[in-house]
Amino acid sequence: MTTEAAYPGDDPNRLLSNARELAQRVRKDQRGTWFPLLVFALLTFVSIPVRRYSGHHLDCLAVPRVCTVYSDAEFVYWPIALVLAYVAIAAFYIRRSRARGVGTRVRPYAIAGIIIAVALTGVALWEVHHPPADPMGLSGLALQLARPEAAIGLALLVLAWTERNRALLLLTLAYLPAVLMPITFGWVQPNPPWYFYPAVFQGSVLLLGGIGFALAQRPLRSPPP
Amino acid sequence: MTGHPANGLDDTVHQRVRLGILTIAHEARRVEFSYLRNNLELTAGNLSQHLGVLECGDRS
Secondary structure, eight states, X not given: OXXXXXXXXXXXXXXXXHHHHHHHHHHHHHOOTHHHHHHHXXXXXXHHHHHHHSXXXXXXXXXXXXXXXXXXHHHTHHHHHHHHHHHHHHHHHHHHHHHHTBOOXXXXXXXXXXXXXXXXXXXXXXXXXXXXXXXXXHHHHHHHHTSHHHHHHHHHHHHHHHHTOHHHHHHHHHHHHHHHSOOOOSOOOSSOTTTTHHHHXXXXXXXXXXXXXXXXXXXXXXXXX | OOOSGGGGOOHHHHSHHHHHHHXXXXXXXXXXXXXXXXXXXXXXXXXXXXXXXXXXXXXX
């Protein structure tokens, strides 16, 4: 049984404010946002040569008159790379959590990421054989949503929620529209000259975000004096 | 009737240090002794004492 009362001099407001401050500190210690962002930036940049040098397929339907171009990278490279990335991210968070002595909530993020990646790959496979009649319309949005870059963005929303990280939420809200916007110049060819521009842009957003979070979280990583 | 809201405070959990311990535990779910000691700026003995109080409170 306790023998000491709450400190009589403690103002309840200050007590609550201290508790809030402590909770914020724990959340900051749990965050390792820069790592997933840098991993996904790396995967996005590596996908450029993978897409360039992998096989391409062109499927056309007579009715409606729609052609779909897709590369092996979309169905081989990305699903494998995403699953491996989530395993690496989970391992990173667990190791970091042990080093700091405070648990993290990486499991929902890793599980959601893998489920989203697998589900969207399935949707993308289905859409190859059932292309939307209007790729620039609403049905085209589903096509964009089934892209691996969108899977990364959707999973980042889960990470922003689990980490309660507003800065990551803002970054993801800027990243997702850039991914979901259909980019086409009206012609169909397996490797158009501009094929790598979206990947460079998306990878750069992730890379800059990762560097920004790494710099912001750097002082927290240094051991206390 | 409970009277003033302050009467509802429980010294076992609303004491400053113990509230801090529970706040950290709630956020992290798993936390090591050294993390609590460093963040709450306590000695090992003092922290053990507070953890003991919480443990007793949990049993009663």
